[in-house]
Amino acid sequence: MKKILFLYLLLGSIVFLNAQSNANLLSSEYKNALRQEFYRLVNAHRRANGVRELEVHKRLEEYADIRAAEQKARFGHTRPDGTPAGSGWYNSQNFMNTRFAENALSVHRLNSDPVAAANYIFTRWRDSPGHNRHMLYNFSPPIQMALGIVPELDSNGQSVSSGAIWATGFDEFIGILPDTPAIIGQNAYFNSLYTRVVIPPTITAISFGAFDASKFLGSVTIPASVTSIGNRAFSRCDVLVSVTFEGRIDANNFGSNNSFPGDLRSKYLAEGPGTYTRQAGSNTWTRQ
Numbered sequence: 641m642k643k644i645l646f647l648y649l650l651l652g653s654i655v656f657l658n659a660q661s662n663a664n665l666l667s668s669e670y671k672n673a674l675r676q677e678f679y680r681l682v683n684a685h686r687r688a689n690g691v692r693e694l695e696v697h698k699r700l701e702e703y704a705d706i707r708a709a710e711q712k713a714r715f716g717h718t719r720p721d722g723t724p725a726g727s728g729w730y731n732s733q734n735f736m737n738t739r740f741a742e743n744a745l746s747v748h749r750l751n752s753d754p755v756a757a758a759n760y761i762f763t764r765w766r767d768s769p770g771h772n773r774h775m776l777y778n779f780s781p782p783i784q785m786a787l788g789i790v791p792e793l794d795s796n797g798q799s800v801s802s803g804a805i806w807a808t809g810f811d812e813f814i815g816i817l818p819d820t821p822a823i824i825g826q827n828a829y830f831n832s833l834y835t836r837v838v839i840p841p842t843i844t845a846i847s848f849g850a851f852d853a854s855k856f857l858g859s860v861t862i863p864a865s866v867t868s869i870g871n872r873a874f875s876r877c878d879v880l881v882s883v884t885f886e887g888r889i890d891a892n893n894f895g896s897n898n899s900f901p902g903d904l905r906s907k908y909l910a911e912g913p914g915t916y917t918r919q920a921g922s923n924t925w926t927r928q
Contacts, residue, residue: 665791665802670754675701675787677758678806682775682785685766689776697784697809703729704788704807707742711803712792715746729809739811739856741833743771745804750791761789761804770831777833779810813856814838824850826870832857841865846873848895855879862886864913871895883925884915 664670675696683693706728713720719727726740743765751757765771788805815834817824819842827849829837835856839846841863848870851857857877862869864887874880875898883904891909899905902923904916916925 664752665750665793670791671789673754674758674789677755678762678787679785681758681762682806685762686776691776691778692783694783694785694808697786700729700784700786700807700809701788704742704786704805705790706788707744707805707807708788708790708803711744711746711790711805712801715744715803717742717744729807739809739833739835741774741808741810743774743806745806747802747804750802761787761806765806774808774833775806777808777813779808779813779833783808783810785809812836817843823847826850827852829854831855836860839863839866844868846870848872849875852876858882860884862889864888868893869895869899871897871899874900877901879920881920882915882917885913887913 679694679696686693707719707725710720717725719725725742729740745761745764747757747761751760765775786807788807789802791802810833812835813833815829815832815837817837817839819840822842823845824839824843824847826847828847829851830849830853832851832854833856834851834854835858837851837857837860839861842865843863844865845868846862846866849872850870851860851874852872853876854874855876855878857874857880859882860874860880861884866887867889869889873895874883878901880901883900885908889908894905894909896905902918902925904918904925907916907925907927911927915928917928918925
């Protein structure tokens, strides 16, 4: 079965940089220097945190530029025509097994020094927990990255609001959770990029919103050690199609408010441990 592209949404931010600019911002030399410094910073950051370096993807750079330009018309992770941010990448490349994710930024008065501009953009994302988490994800290879940057000048040749997009293209990303603490905390993996999650048998509880909005999560196994699942623990996991329960969870300890998409909670309470699957987009689960 061919896979479908999904979009991971990261909150963008609007920032201001007190430096004026000129037509040099529009040159290919400026853009190339900015990109190279940004890529160097990202991979140095990843090495320092024990994760593999990323490769630069030239075709993805072209699409990242398109997304950066679109920020002026509609800032965020929806394209001006209302389609998801990755729709153009998917349609043009037809990579059925590739997910698309992005960080977005709007920079006012882009620094005319490309190294300084790259450092500023990188620092803004590094200092934002959600954006930084994206930069440090330990994807399964291959994993590509690209920076899109579209400087804008006003009629006087001064720098105005410019869009920046850091994009990644990836296939699978398996989350192997740590043995401790024993409880997966509230919103601990909210909006994660995991495609599959391995929960160790030391975990006893999955708290409110633990994996909420993990839009790539396709499968998960709940070990027998887990005796409590909170409300919205797997809410908005739109592509979650396989869940295995290895033990029993009492109804009083199983959140009734969107703990999983569809009718999985009620099916599990009626039919017990086992693997439950559904068709993508369906709210009806079936025990295998």
